[in-house]
Amino acid sequence: MANNDSGYIKKELPKSVGKLGAILFLIGAVTGLIGFFIDPGRAAYSYLTSFLFLISISVGSLLLVAIEYAANAVWSTPFRRISEFLAASLPLLLILIIPLLLSVQSLFSWSHSAEVAKDPMLQAKSVYLNTPFFSVRVYVILILWGLFYYLIIKYSRKQDETGDQLLTKKNVKLSVIFIPIFAITVTLLSIDWIMSLETRWFSTMFGVYLFAGITCSALAALTYIAVKLKEKGYLHPKITKDHFYSLGTLMFVFISFWGYIAFSQYMLIWYGNLPEETFWFMQRWAGGWKIVSIFIIFGHFIVPFAVLLSHESKTSFKKLKFISIWILAMHFIDLYWLVMPGMNANGLEYSFSWMDISFLVATIGLIIYMFNRMFEKHNLLPVKDPKLQRGLDFHL
Numbered sequence: 001m002a003n004n005d006s007g008y009i010k011k012e013l014p015k016s017v018g019k020l021g022a023i024l025f026l027i028g029a030v031t032g033l034i035g036f037f038i039d040p041g042r043a044a045y046s047y048l049t050s051f052l053f054l055i056s057i058s059v060g061s062l063l064l065v066a067i068e069y070a071a072n073a074v075w076s077t078p079f080r081r082i083s084e085f086l087a088a089s090l091p092l093l094l095i096l097i098i099p100l101l102l103s104v105q106s107l108f109s110w111s112h113s114a115e116v117a118k119d120p121m122l123q124a125k126s127v128y129l130n131t132p133f134f135s136v137r138v139y140v141i142l143i144l145w146g147l148f149y150y151l152i153i154k155y156s157r158k159q160d161e162t163g164d165q166l167l168t169k170k171n172v173k174l175s176v177i178f179i180p181i182f183a184i185t186v187t188l189l190s191i192d193w194i195m196s197l198e199t200r201w202f203s204t205m206f207g208v209y210l211f212a213g214i215t216c217s218a219l220a221a222l223t224y225i226a227v228k229l230k231e232k233g234y235l236h237p238k239i240t241k242d243h244f245y246s247l248g249t250l251m252f253v254f255i256s257f258w259g260y261i262a263f264s265q266y267m268l269i270w271y272g273n274l275p276e277e278t279f280w281f282m283q284r285w286a287g288g289w290k291i292v293s294i295f296i297i298f299g300h301f302i303v304p305f306a307v308l309l310s311h312e313s314k315t316s317f318k319k320l321k322f323i324s325i326w327i328l329a330m331h332f333i334d335l336y337w338l339v340m341p342g343m344n345a346n347g348l349e350y351s352f353s354w355m356d357i358s359f360l361v362a363t364i365g366l367i368i369y370m371f372n373r374m375f376e377k378h379n380l381l382p383v384k385d386p387k388l389q390r391g392l393d394f395h396l
Contacts, residue, residue, distance in 0.1 A: 008236050008381045013372055021369030028362025035355035036099070041348050043355050044103035048193065049339045050359035051100060053217075053332050054089060055189070057367055059145055060218025061086035063182055065152060066175035069168070075246050077391035078239050080382055082225050083218070084156060085374035089366060090149045093142050100193075101138065104131055109346050110199050122199060129196055137192060141185045148178045156382060163384035186211050197342030201280040205265040212258035217331040219254060223247045224324035225371070227317045229380070236381060238392040241315040245396060248314030251327065255308065259301035283341050292337050300330040332360065 035043040061083040068076050105111045109122070110129040116122040122129070152174050155167040187207030195206055203209075226247065229235050269277045284293050304323050313319045336356070343350045382388055 008379070008383060010379055011234055013234075013375050018369060018372035018376075021365045021367070021372055024365025025362050025369055026365070028358045028360070028365055031358040032355060032362055035353070035358060039353075039355075040103065041106040041346075042343075042353055044100065044106040045339060045343055045348075046353060046355040046359050047099055047103070048107065049332070049335050049356065050363045051096060052193065052335050052339070053360070054096070054363045054366065055093065056214040056217040056331060056335075057221050058087050058089040058093070059182070059186075060214040061222065062090060062145070062149055062152070063179070063215065064218055064222065065156075066148075066178045066182070069152075069171045069175035070179060072172070072387075074387050074390045075243055075394040077385055077387045078236055078243065078381060079222060079226055079247070080156070080385075081378070081380050082222050082229070084153055085371045085378075086218070086221055086225070086367065087149055087153070088370040088374045091146050092366070092370075094139070094146065097138060097142060101135055104134065107342075107346065108196055108199070110196060125199065129199065134192060137188060141189060144181060144185060148174060148181070152178070156385075157378055159384050160379055160382065161384075165386050168386060183207075183211065186214065194338050194342075197339065198280060198283075198345045200276055203265055203269065203277070203280075205261060205268070209258075209261050209265055212254060212261050213331050213334055216251065216254045216258055216327055219247065219251045220324040220327035220331075221367075223251060223320055224328070227320050227324070231317060234380060236392055240395070242394060242396045244317070244320060245311070245314045248308055248320055251304070251323070252308040252314070255301060255304045255327070259305065262301070283344070284337065289337070289341060292333070296330065296334055296337060299326070300334055304330075 032043065032047065035046065064076075064083045065080055065087065067073070068080055100107070108129075109115050110125065111131050116126055152171050155171050155174075158164070159167045187210075190207045190210040194210070195201060195203070223244070226235065227244065230239060230244075266281065269281060272278075283289070304327055307313055307319060307323045307326075313323075340350055385391075
């Protein structure tokens with residue numbers, strides 16, 4: 001039935017979508033759990049990589065929602081619910097973080113008192129890097145994200161029922177507060193869960209680097225799903241290629257931003273030539289990691305930059321789908337490249353493991369399952385948003 005005068009008609013996704021998500025999650029979760037019993041140290045690193053990927057999609061999608069409200073954007077309003085649905089995994093992070101908190105000693109050398117006792121640098125950092133404070137920071141960050149998700153999504157959905165425009169104003173205020181909090185918490189996340197894997201290394205640009213990757217992946221997930229829904233007739237008929245051109249342009253902008261930050265971080269560390277900084281890159285330029293490093297340069301920047309450069313590619317559904325999946329895959333590889341060499345710092349020898357695939361499959365399954373659940377329960381279009389009609393009428 002029609003939900004409003006805009007002509008939007010709510011449709012249901014095929015039941016196979018939810019089943020696929022559930023099956024993928026169960027297969028990945030069960031095999032991953034077996035991995036924790038077989039080799040808990042190795043499983044912890046695989047789990048951390050996929051957990052960071054899940055964070056990228058969920059909190060990155062909430063960031064896109066907040067940016068739309070804060071910027072008073074119009075063209076993106078018809079797409080906003082897709083990002084809201086993708087953010088639905090955020091409350092689950094409070095539970096999914098538990099295996100990582102139980103694996104702190106497998107992941108971080110600073111959690112071993114014997115290691116701290118013989119290393120002056122670890123002693124100097126122990127005020128910040130200690131297990132109790134670390135655990136508190138983790139839960140404070142996740143609770144903050146969950147709180148903003150709950151309030152912003154609550155007001156967005158309530159507007160479907162009441163049409164109250166004051167709810168938009170409330171979400172604008174919440175979004176303006178959330179954006180700087182997001183910047184701070186993502187920086188802390190990057191320090192705690194990635195940088196501290198190799199305790200001696202530091203970079204003042206690392207939080208921005210992770211932010212750029214998170215935003216790229218959230219935009220890629222939004223674009224891929226939006227194109228698929230448009231092709232299958234789920235989106236409003238007034239949504240045109242002009243809307244998708246804007247999505248393609250945003251992906252192009254953030255890919256360029258990621259490339260700029262990645263190069264700037266490398267250049268400043270190379271130019272400074274300080275041993276406590278350069279070892280991190282040298283470690284990723286040795287053995288098989290050299291191939292991965294070169295692949296990331298081309299795959300995460302040059303390929304998507306070239307594909308998205310033309311006007312035609314930003315409006316081609318085929319190219320948008322391809323490059324969205326490509327960017328998501330490259331973001332996971334980038335996270336893998338950031339996390340896995342850290343095993344050497346904790347005395348574990350790296351080797352590729354089936355657990356890397358297991359946890360990734362579980363993550364993809366969870367995202368699909370949660371998206372399907374939200375799709376079943378709520379409108380795909382914010383039917384009484386005051387900006388909706390202008391968003392549907394948007395033209396370049």
